[in-house]
Amino acid sequence: MPSFDEVLKEAGEFGRFQKRVFFLLCQTGITFSFLFASVVFLGPAPDNYWCRIPGAAELSERCGWTLEEEQNFTVLPLRLENASSSGKCERLDIVWDSSVSCTSPLTRYGNHSVGNLPLAACHDNWVYKQPHSSIVSEYNLVCGNAWMLDLSQAILSLGFLAGSFTLGYAADRYGRILIYLLSCLGVGICGIIVAFAPNFTVFLVFRFLQGVFGKGTWMTCYVIVTEIVGSDQRIVGIVIQMFFTLGIMILPGIAYLVPTWQGIQLVISLPNFLFLLYYWVVPESPRWLLTRKKGEKALKIMHNIAKHNGKYLSPHYSEITISNEEVSNPSFLDLVRTPKMRRNTLIFMYAWFTSALIYQGLVMRLGIVGGNLYLDFFISGAVELPAALLILLTIDRIGRRLPFGISNIVAGIACLITAFLPEDMPWLKTTVATLGRLGITMAFEIVYLVNSELYPTTLRNFGVSLCSSLCDLGGIIAPFLLFRLAAIWLELPLIIFSILAVVCGVLVMLLPETKGISLPETVEDVEQIS
Secondary structure, three states, rough: OOHHHHHHHHHHOOOOHHHHHHHHHHHHHHHHHHHHHOHHHHHOOOOOOOEOOOOOOOOOHHHOOHHHHHHHOOOHHHHHOOOOOOOOEEEEEEOOOOOOOOOOOOHOOOOOHHHHHEEOOOOOOOOOOOOOOHHHHHHOOHHHOOOHHHHHHHHHHHHHHHHHHOOOOOOOOOOOHHHHHHHHHHHHHHHOOOOOOEHHHHHHHHHHHHHHHHHHHHHHHHHHHOOOOHHOOOOOOHHHHEEEEEEEEHHHHHHHHHHOHHHHHHHHHOOOHHHHHHHHOOOOHHHHHHHOOHHHOOOOOOOOEEEHHHOOOOOOOOOOOOOOOOOOOOHHHHHOOHHHHHHHHHHHHHHHHHHHHHHHHHHHHOOOOOHHHHHHHHHHHHHHHHHHHHHHOOOOOOHHHHHHHHHHHHHHHHHHHHHHOOOOHHHHHHHHHHHHHHHHHOOOOOOOOHHHOOOOOOOOOHHHHHHHHHHHHHHHHHHHHHHHHHHHHHOOHHHHHHHHHHHHOOOOOOOOOOOOOOOHHHHHHHOOOO
């Protein structure tokens, strides 16, 4: 009986059928990037808001004040008397009733200076010029509640983490395309609920679930693409990540055109429902079908692929070799039971963690420099395109391992140099730091490809999902590591980043080269890779 790779070569390793499936699934990268980075535009801090004095709303209505007039009567005197007070997190500890004058509401307090009037902390009585422009103004995430905005992004990352485990396991057990479609449906439904959440608790619950399903769409589409193309074409996984970058560049345009956070949330969530149409055009992974002893279905799909590619399968291809490995429910122990699987798993877990930690750390350090938020965000995404182009130019010529290791080492050295460059040369610091980001972006994109190539089909989706969950852990830790260490010494985070990156570069050189080899079908195949 022929092997799957032999049948795939005759059916076409990257023909018209695979190109169509590839292009369709690439759109998932765009919508996932929307979800990944949306907090930047869902939660910008409002420019103009203040704490309202009790009774001010009724007095404002009786006196016919505009919001500007109310602000002038309540906040302006406070600022004049106490320059350190903005009127945003504290207010005058007074109550306005029907006896207060519309023209001079503070005259009832006699000759007392406003600076001598008692102050009270504001808890839930804020007024915003644009109340629905941001989740910050929608749910009062200001002053003492400002940490809740960070919580919303941490909850999303926790959702990604949960999705890596639960949906990665489900895709290996129940099928790639089924979990992909259910995940798309889940992202869309949860996204709509998030947009109309009546309170912040509901917002957090469904943002977490959106993270779970979002990770399911991203990881599963990546695995489907790598499993239906030949070994020489698996760099298509790098191109999928270029669509992620494209989404990063599109997102500020959406935010610029849509004035409210609910509108932005709906625009980035609703396209996921269109992916449900893939039920009729994207088949189940034939590799996965073979591991579940469904050879007839796999062969039927291969005949369909050959037909669309203008090929013809030989009549003796009536059956395809099925893995002799007994399929059981995958677990972490399956990833570390044998020596080379254990080595690969531990290195990949560290590589995912390091890539995410350094990538997000460098973005936060360089990305917020003032100026136009929309333009700055667009440019920060455009910086990532050369990384993918460099990978495409090198990965099939010199292999995976060398670019993987060198990109990490370059990122580490760049971080170290940046830390010790003088402050009076900002252009040079920015240039070298950008080189570091280019290197870590390359490493981040290569780890996707190599991770999927060094796991057997029976464990591929679960293995990639579990290892990439360390990426989400790195994303949670990154802001805390950056800001706490920077408080000690501004450049200290770069020193930590450089050590992590160089160690990662050395470790990945211990992995086998996967250029041109067939995807392993069993754990035994992995152990035989030299």
